[in-house]
Amino acid sequence: MGAHRPQARLPTTNCRNCSLGSHLTDRLLAEGHRVIAIDNLVTGNVANIGHLAGNENYRFVRHNVSNFIFLPEQKIDFVFHFASPASPIDYLELPIPTLKVGALGTHNTLGLAKDKKATFVLASTSECYGDPLVHPQKEDYWGNVNPIGPRGVYDEAKRFAEAMTMAYHRYHDVDTKIVRIFNTYGPRMRLHDGRVVPAFIGEALTGKSLTIFGDGSQTRSFCYVSDLIDGIFRLAMSDFHEPVNIGNPREMTIKQFAEEIIRITGTKSGIEYRPLPEDDPKVRQPDITRAKKILGWEPRVNFDEGIRKTIDYFKQHIELVNGTTK
Incomplete structure (x- = not known):
């Protein structure tokens, strides 16, 4: 490719477990873009980008996007704002940084997009719907969110980020996109980030009981990461400006999910029940009619295939020492 390759800007400070940002980077590089990635590595894992070392089309900048962003590049075509602690463990431990990156981080990245005349893509969340x-x-x-509950720092940060994104579109004519991401899983997830997929897999692979919070009747819909990234890429290239759900509408209870992990891993682990955290959503399932109509998108990786790939990843990266996980 030449010097006029499209340049994609991917801020990932406090990245959504950093795995999504790294997968999107891979897709952008494969499509011929040059990528500048920004991350302060508070919740990110540098190992997720280790395979990019030496790639002349990739540059990493360690920086917090809640602070002013300066990039000398004259031409940037896309700004992908994936910055935020997203797992309950992270945003409960970092409530103020979570709010700041939703407000200041969104303002700064939108300002960058405005200055560079770039398309802006906000990684929002199904948590905008709260306990629907x-x-x-x-x-x-419009959702059912407790703004002062422990989860409110994440939910409201993303809702505010969406409002600011639409304001920049309406008043500054910035080309903006909003993707509402539902539960996503796949390689490069952090084992101990508190989410149900790595938690169950880690427990199963180490022979521990799988921990269910509540009675397990709450539902989730799990989308494999490659499907999500394809949806985000299609949205970035579209001319649609309102929020779009990207997720897999196949719904299952948490108990069913635990039983599937036990079956697929062949573990002898049992199930242990603990109290449900405050404001934990009872149901979660995306209506993807808009994504199908506007983007021609729907998930293609079935659950069994995707979860086996994810389990294989953790088998290769987990360290087992005396039956415990490091």
Whole structure:
């Protein structure tokens, strides 16, 4: 490719477990873009980008996007704002940084997009719907969120980020996109980030009981990471500006999910039940009608295939010492 290759800007400070940012980087590089990645590595894992060392089309900048961003590049075509602690462990431990990156980080990255005349893509979340009273969740549902609950720092940070994104589109004519990401899984997830997929897999691979919070009747819909990245890429290239759900509508209870992990791993682990955390959503399922119509997108990787790939990843990266996980 020549010097006029498209340049993609990917801020990933406090990245959504950093795995999504790294997978999107791989896709952008494969499509011929040059990528500048920004991450302060508070929750990110540098190992997720280790394979990019020496790639002339990739540059890493360690920086917090809640602070002013300066990039000398004259031409940047895309700004992908993936910055935020996203797992409950992280945003409960870092409530103020979570709010700051949703407000200041979004303001700074939108300002960069405005200055560079770039397309801006906000990684939002299904948590904008809170503990939903409408099921499945469509983009025109405004949600049921407790703004002062422990999860509120993440939910409201993303809702505010969406509002600011639309304001920049309306008042500054910035080309903006908003993707509402539902539960996603796949390689490069952090084993101990508190989410159900790595938690169950880690427990199963080490012979521990799988820990279910509540009675296991709450539902989730799990989307494999390559499907998610394809949806985000299609949205970035579209001319649509309102939020779009990207997720897999196949819904299962947490108990069913635990039983599937036990079956696929062949573990002798049992199931242990603990109290449900405050404001934990009872149901979660995306309505992807808009994604199908606008983007021609729907998930292609079935659950069994995706979860086996994820388990294989953890088998290769987990360290087992005397039956415990490091």
